[in-house]
Every structure is written in structure tokens, then in C-alpha cells.
Amino acid sequence: MSDAATQGYYTAEEAQAVFQQANDAYVREDYSTAQESYEKLIAHGFGGPDVLYNLGTTHLARGDLGRAMLALEQARKQGARSEDLEANLALARARQVDKVVGSTPDEAFLPRLAAATDGAAAAWVFLAAWLLGFALLLLRRVFPSARRTVVAVLAGLCLTAAVPAGLLLGAHIWVHQNVHEAVVLSSTLVARELPRPEARSLFEVHAGLKVQLLEETGKYVRIRLPNGLEGWAERDGVAEI
Structure with a gap:
């Protein structure tokens, strides 16, 4: 890479080269290298729908459901529309631990x-x-x-x-x-009655589940599940889409 690339800036040609290197690494099943390259592109301002979709697919191949769902949902939010995207989202949902039944009227x-x-x-x-x-x-x-x-x-x-x-x-x-949607990243995230570590546990959710963020205080955020259940969870355990 050129000096410009190492200093935090990619030209369009450099970004395309990194993107191709990441794709080649994915084909070789070198998912660690592919992930690192896609994340470099995002850090350098080239995190478009294609990069996010490929990053999500890479996380899915590595078994990281939380980050897979996050990247795929971000790709969709940025305008990605394809059968492959929907198929990978469906695959990620099928692998999730939580099978939340029901929906709230506002959702x-x-x-x-x-x-x-x-x-x-x-x-x-x-x-x-x-x-x-x-x-x-x-x-x-x-x-x-x-x-x-x-x-x-x-x-x-x-x-x-x-x-x-x-x-x-x-x-x-x-x-x-x-409406602020987020994805659970933690393998197990405890939702409590109050935003305090000693508060009573209400329920647990797991990586990959999509939730709504309602409010934040300190290191806690109040989340709402698709079926309407609400609780306070640690902010680091979720990432906004």
C-alpha cells in the first residue's frame, strides 16, 4: 500500500485492490484475512452496501451471528436489496438461539x-x-x-x-x-428490571437477535424485544444498526 493508505486514506484504486484481496481471501476460506480487509475498508470510509454484505457473510462463515446480523442489516439499511442478502439474513436468524414469538403494534x-x-x-x-x-x-x-x-x-x-x-x-x-434498532452482540445478554447490576434479571437474549433501543443511562440501555418485552441491558452488549 502507498503511504497515503497507511496514513488513513485510500484512493479509489487502492480501495478496489483491498476489496479484491478480501474477496480472494474469502474464496480461499481465509476468513480472518477477509474480515480484516473489509473492516479496513470501512475504517477508511469505503463501507458501502457491498462491503457490509461481504463482511456479514464472512462473520456468518466464522459463526459470529451477532456481527453477521449487524453487518447484513447495515447493508440492507444502506440500500442493498438482493436474494443473497435475504437468504443470508434468513440463515443467520435460523441459527439464533432466541425464537421470539409475537410482535408489538408499533413494530x-x-x-x-x-x-x-x-x-x-x-x-x-x-x-x-x-x-x-x-x-x-x-x-x-x-x-x-x-x-x-x-x-x-x-x-x-x-x-x-x-x-x-x-x-x-x-x-x-x-x-x-x-425507531433505533440494534443487534445483540454478546453471546448471552441479561436484561434487568433496572439499570443496575444488582437489579432483578427479567430475561436473557443471545447473539444475533434484533431489538429496539428505547433509552440510555450510564452504561445501560433499555431494549425492547419484537414481542414487547423490555429490560435494561449493558450497552456494550448491543450495537445499533
């Missing part, structure tokens, strides 16, 4: 809607439809009278299309601001 709709749709696409559709609709309304008078009705109808269609796109965009913004 069911908006977060799932946001996870299943593209927020950036919703933003572009909303902006384009809104601007085009108003532009057509403002320019309607410059068209011949015979075409003004058609222009008005087109403007109405654009503004109508902007409504669901705007609602979807609002859902993404709300989820981004209010």
Missing part, C-alpha cells in the same frame, strides 16, 4: 413499511410530482385554451401522486428519527 406497520420500501425513491417521486404539478398549474395559462383542461388534469394527477409518496417519505423520516 408491525411503519418500521416494516420503511424496511420494505426505498426512502430515497419516495423522496424523488414526491419532489418530482409536487414540482411538476405546481409548474403545470402555473404554466397552464400559456397553453391554448383548448389544452388548458388537459394540462389541469395532468397537474392534478401529479399532485395526487405526490400525496402517497409524501406519506411514504414521512414514514421513513419518522422511523429514522424514532
Whole structure:
């Protein structure tokens, strides 16, 4: 590597070389080297969806369910969409110790809607439809009278299309601001009644389980499971997606 790379900066060519070296190491089943190289790319600012997906796959091959789920979920959050990603997420979930049954009402709709749709696409559709609709309304008078009705109808269609796109965009913004998801990294994480080590234990969760972060105090964070159970756990035992 060049001096620039060793000082904390990769050129695009250097990053591509490291990425290829990591991929080659993975093919050789040298998972330790592959992991180290992917993590270098992330540390140098090249942690895009492809790098995160490959890192998650490497952790999965090494049996580290917590970090595998974390990297794969981060890849999805950054826009990765593929059958391979979903297959690896399903495989990681199947290997988890915890099989949480049930879901809470607030977990069911908006977060799932946001996870299943593209927020950036919703933003572009909303902006384009809104601007085009108003532009057509403002320019309607410059068209011949015979075409003004058609222009008005087109403007109405654009503004109508902007409504669901705007609602979807609002859902993404709300989820981004209010729903903080994390993955359990510890092999066993104890959730307690209060944020104190001597507090009564409520339940235990294990590596790979996805939870919600509700609030934080000191070295403890209050987590909520998909079935609604809540408790205080050590902050170091989870990582936010």
C-alpha cells in the first residue's frame, strides 16, 4: 500500500485492490484475512452496501451471528436489496438461539413499511410530482385554451401522486428519527428490571437477535424485544444498526 493508505486514506484504486484481496481471501476460506480487509475498508470510509454484505457473510462463515446480523442489516439499511442478502439474513436468524414469538403494534406497520420500501425513491417521486404539478398549474395559462383542461388534469394527477409518496417519505423520516434498532452482540445478554447490576434479571437474549433501543443511562440501555418485552441491558452488549 502507498503511504497515503497507511496514513488513513485510500484512493479509489487502492480501495478496489483491498476489496479484491478480501474477496480472494474469502474464496480461499481465509476468513480472518477477509474480515480484516473489509473492516479496513470501512475504517477508511469505503463501507458501502457491498462491503457490509461481504463482511456479514464472512462473520456468518466464522459463526459470529451477532456481527453477521449487524453487518447484513447495515447493508440492507444502506440500500442493498438482493436474494443473497435475504437468504443470508434468513440463515443467520435460523441459527439464533432466541425464537421470539409475537410482535408489538408499533413494530408491525411503519418500521416494516420503511424496511420494505426505498426512502430515497419516495423522496424523488414526491419532489418530482409536487414540482411538476405546481409548474403545470402555473404554466397552464400559456397553453391554448383548448389544452388548458388537459394540462389541469395532468397537474392534478401529479399532485395526487405526490400525496402517497409524501406519506411514504414521512414514514421513513419518522422511523429514522424514532425507531433505533440494534443487534445483540454478546453471546448471552441479561436484561434487568433496572439499570443496575444488582437489579432483578427479567430475561436473557443471545447473539444475533434484533431489538429496539428505547433509552440510555450510564452504561445501560433499555431494549425492547419484537414481542414487547423490555429490560435494561449493558450497552456494550448491543450495537445499533
